[in-house]
Amino acid sequence: MTRFNTQLVHGLPVNDNNTGAVNPPIYNSSTYAFESVETMPRWDYARSGNPTREFLEQQIAQLEHGTRGFAFGSGLAAIHAVLSIFQPGDRIVVGKNIYGGTYSLLNEYFAHWGVLVEAVDTADYEALDEAVSGRSSEGASHARPAKAVYYEVLTNPLLQVNNVTRISEVAHRYGALSIVDNTFVTPYLQQPLDLGADIVIHSATKYLAGHSEVNAGLVVVKNDELGQKIYFAQNRLGGVLAPVECDAVRRGIQTLALRMERQQENARAVANYLLLHPLVKAVHYPGLPGHEYELESNGLKGAGGVLSFEVVPGMNPADVLNNLNIFHLAVSLGAVESLAELPCRMTHFELPREERLKVGITDELVRLAVGIEDKQDLIEDLGQAFDIAYERYLQRHEGEDLFAAVAQHVYA
Ligand SMILES: *Cc1c(COP(=O)(O)O)cnc(C)c1O
DSSP states (O other): OOOHHHHHHHOSOOSOOOSOOSSOOOOOOSBOOOSSTTOOOSOSBTTTOOHHHHHHHHHHHHHTTOSEEEEESSHHHHHHHHHTTSOTTOEEEEETTOOHHHHHIIIIIITTTTOEEEEEOTTOHHHHHHHHHTTTSTTGGGOOOOSEEEEESBOTTTOOBOOHHHHHHHHHHTTOEEEEEOTTTHHHHOOGGGGTOSEEEEETTTTTTOSSOOOOEEEEESSHHHHHHHHHHHHHHOOBOOHHHHHHHHHHHHTHHHHHHHHHHHHHHHHHHHHHOTTEEEEEOTTSTTOHHHHHHTTOSOOOSEEEEEEOTTOOHHHHHTTOSSSEEOSOOSSSSOEEEOTTTTTTTTSOHHHHHHTTOOTTEEEEEOOSSOHHHHHHHHHHHHHHHHHHHHHHTTTSOHHHHHHHHHHO
């Protein structure tokens, strides 16, 4: 058996290559000819399966140590297919800070069709146990255990760490599935199926494809029974990934390890810089020095390339963001180029302000998705933007007693 980095580059061998091409072929065909009416060909219609998609699906199954993989037209299409294996009346316990699109999909669609959704802090194992068992549900005396726990290993945008082993233990205690969105982590930093998860989901749009050029989703399952259910959902709901885009994801996966190493190195450097900057109040990144135990004890080989920080009270974070030259002001993450965004106005604007503040997403919080550029350029870019933001701050308070202005924010 080959090792991880070799698997990234080569996947499983393709046996239909008569040309010597070193890349697997892209089959742009929606239909495949039968040899005769009596024979059933391996491929008949591309939604049901095609060789280009199968290459990617087998590769992600190999990388995540699962039995079977599935490729979808977006992360949300993948999540839709996974959630559709549940029935009306089934209860799903979800992490409190899951991706907003997933939360909306559950509450705006699946809830209408009778799937019950309960949000908990998945790092509070007592609360999680209560929620999964049904003891904390309405009408608790006859509530049945949940059918699944759905969570993300690193939460967005505060980068809290969820422990797959412990959450899966609680889920399995009550016969529930442990379903992990591993988008922020990737199999390079953790393989959740090895730690007890049953289903792993990726928005491959992010790190796996890695170049901000494709929307894609991947699912990997632990066993054949789940594999059959997800295959049925994939083929019936039909949100499959097109062959050319399967190849774009495959090409991205080849460099995952190299990109992630550089992204982490850059993210660490940027986080350390921010930690010491006088205009920064807090930095959220589990890869900060001194957090090694937190990563290790949660089964993580690294912290990834996303981090967030809060500017000091009174500073306008938009004055920093609007003046960046190398970081693009954009949502999404995991690609070669660095991106910066303001969660309260961009990724998390749909969340009512009170709800946002409750989960720690303040108006001053900035999220960075660090790319593979030179770290010194990224740091200098932030530095000059902070300088401009500080000038603006002084202008806004011209003629005022600055200490009083700051004190007003600090003690308000
Ligand atoms: C982006 C994202 C998704 C949704 O993926 P799309 O490809 O945009 O549909 C789901 N989960 C997480 C954690 C994400 O970051």
